[in-house]
Amino acid sequence: VVLSQAVLDHFTPIKTYKSATTTVFTGIPTINLSHPDAGTLLVRACEEFGFFKVVSHGVPLELVNRLEAESMRFFYQPQAEKDRIGPPSPFGYGSKRIGFNGDVGWIEYLLLSTNSDTTVPPRLLSFFQEQPSLRASVDNYVTEVRKLAIEVLKLIEQGLGLTAAAEEGPDVDGPMSGLLRDVKSDSCFRVNHYPPCPDHWEVAVSGRNLVGFGEHTDPQIISVLRSNNTSGLEICLRDGSWVMVPPDHSSFFINVGDTLQVLTNGRFTSVKHRVLPDHSKSRVSMIFFGGPPLDEKIAPVPSLMEEGEESLYNEFTWSQYKKSAYKSRLADYRLGPFEKA
Ligand code: GA4
Secondary structure (H helix, E strand, C coil), rough: CCCHHHHHHHHHCCCCCCCCCECCCCCCCCEEECCCHHHHHHHHHHCCEEHHHHHHCCCHHHHHHHHHHHHHHHCCCCHHHHCCCCCCCCCCEEEEEEHHHHHEEEEEEEEEEEECCCCCCCHHHHHHHCCCHHHHHHHHHHHHHHHHHHHHHHHHHHHHCHHHHHHHHCCCCCCCCCHHHCCCCCCEEEEEEECCCCCCHHHHHHHCCCCCCECCCCCEEEEEEEEEECCCCCEEEECEEEEECCCCCEEEEEEEEEHHHHHHHCCCCCCEEEEECCCCCCCCEEEEECCCCCCCCCCCCHHHCCCCCCCCCCCCEEEHHHHHHCCCCCCCCCCCCEECC
């Protein structure tokens, strides 16, 4: 990976730096999805951390490994081949630049839409037509993690006592899981590659440590992340301290996104997270971002509100939120403009 001068010119100081003192956090809640109290445990994890790990998730590891191998095959192609697909708008292949407003990271990635209503650049479509095995691996993987995301949201609904679904039968979706099951669910998927980052690059670029993916919260409902066995992911705890998440390549990590924060009227808060590059190993992560349909109005679920409780947010649609998010910088607090005065 080569940093071009144009990217360096755009390089703006990143707020967060790797510190030798970041501790490895062993307290990440691990939820066994087949546990009888999984719903309650998930709700507690969402309240305390906005982040947790799931095991007994039912996603065949073979699909995960196949996509990881296909992705590496893609990333190890010559730069010119990959650049034919980019730049992301927002979908496509990206290198270093994240979003449209000057954020930069030690990363290359594929960002894909999983919603057929979204406009996808023709060059991305034709690339996938030429890559049937990568496409099949992505499709199979996304189908499974989307199912997992729906299952987790159904358990959270149970844990929150959103009982309508239970009364009507186990197959009826609740007000959160229904948004992901909707054929118009505006979800997306990204595969990130963080190449090993030589020490001298960090000094050359900014005189300080470089970030793989700067601190941010995810805008959607929940995100389902799987990475190879390389560390780098850090989350921000409620007391403001940053901790390292020990890698686990056979489990999934789940983030509470901004939309779930609004749906619960702030009872859950979206988790700030970031990725620091490793000095010797490549990190590969694959993340499914489960979002609502574009025209969906985002507001607290009425049955979660106590008597007299008011929404903390002005009502907005997911489409309005996205438009505003794409004008923001990665580290911005994106819900700010939507909070009631
Ligand atoms: C963060 C979560 C997802 O990766 C993403 C990112 C998106 C992008 O990379 O294009 C954004 C970022 C993410 C939040 C604010 C905007 C949009 C870059 C950026 C500066 C795909 C998403 O949905 O929001």
